[in-house]
Amino acid sequence: MTLNDEQCLLEVRGVSKAFSDRRHNRKVVLDDVSLKVQQGEFVSILGKSGCGKTTLLRIIDGLIEWDEGEVLLENQSVGKAQRQRMAFVFQDSNLLPWRSVKKNVELNLESMKELSPQERSDRAIEALRLVGLEDAADHAPYQLSGGMQQRVGVARALARQPAVFLMDEPFGHLDNFTRERLQQEIGALIERLNATVVFVTHDIDEAILLSDKIVLMEADPGRVSKVFNVDLPRPRWRYNVRAHPEAMRLREEIVTDLHLKIADWVQPEEAMLNGSES
Ligand SMILES: Nc1ncnc2c1ncn2[C@@H]1O[C@H](COP(=O)(O)OP(=O)(O)OP(=O)(O)O)[C@@H](O)[C@H]1O
Ligand SMILES: [Mg+2]
Numbered sequence: 001m002t003l004n005d006e007q008c009l010l011e012v013r014g015v016s017k018a019f020s021d022r023r024h025n026r027k028v029v030l031d032d033v034s035l036k037v038q039q040g041e042f043v044s045i046l047g048k049s050g051c052g053k054t055t056l057l058r059i060i061d062g063l064i065e066w067d068e069g070e071v072l073l074e075n076q077s078v079g080k081a082q083r084q085r086m087a088f089v090f091q092d093s094n095l096l097p098w099r100s101v102k103k104n105v106e107l108n109l110e111s112m113k114e115l116s117p118q119e120r121s122d123r124a125i126e127a128l129r130l131v132g133l134e135d136a137a138d139h140a141p142y143q144l145s146g147g148m149q150q151r152v153g154v155a156r157a158l159a160r161q162p163a164v165f166l167m168d169e170p171f172g173h174l175d176n177f178t179r180e181r182l183q184q185e186i187g188a189l190i191e192r193l194n195a196t197v198v199f200v201t202h203d204i205d206e207a208i209l210l211s212d213k214i215v216l217m218e219a220d221p222g223r224v225s226k227v228f229n230v231d232l233p234r235p236r237w238r239y240n241v242r243a244h245p246e247a248m249r250l251r252e253e254i255v256t257d258l259h260l261k262i263a264d265w266v267q268p269e270e271a272m273l274n275g276s277e278s
Pocket of ligand 2: 053054055
């Protein structure tokens, strides 16, 4: 379907969600969260641990129910058909150890009944080629480094050719060198494919490097506190971005915002030690 300018590809409208703890006390995790994602946009959700980022992604993907609000993909309320049009990349690739790399990618296509076995195979090979792993197609997962396994996780999502990629800290468990490399490479690939991405992170520099828009969340309950547009030229390279005046200004603004939020819940003495005054 085609979308006009006012419509967006993905929209979260006033979503709220509470969980019950073991004593059946209700805890509001997301409170009236709204979010708009345009076709081809890279939107990061940035916030401290526990603010509800993963919960929000799982709601968008229809993995869990929500209490209030709406989630729309191409103007349709998210149901089974829309779920097929989204693909998740998790923090861990969780590859099945007894399947080859290619068979792991194909596994993610098995629910797409419209694809023949040959099409599944072709898509898996193409996705592995995009992440630079075509030569490892027949390897077992244990033969891959952590960074390579995460690339397979990305390939698995690419093979579905989704309308939206949902990525939950996909580089979060990698060492610094590998993380920086994958941020650069996967970032460039997403840009080249003009893919639409909702990306969860708590790394400010990662969010600035990759995003068109950064949605800052506060915790208890999880709410959108601010939305920043990242007006930096593309293609972006880590070291150019770091030194770019607009990136520095943005970083300062985000850090200030996060520190002000921290100052709400630490003791004044602690806040001063951390260099933030309430
Ligand atoms: N299934 C569940 N049952 C009860 N509480 C839950 C459930 N899932 C999440 N929560 C609670 O919801 C809150 C938000 O969790 P969530 O995993 O969405 O946070 P997050 O922002 O992704 O954190 P992190 O950065 O550590 O991954 C937490 O307080 C968590 O304990
Ligand atoms: Mg999380």
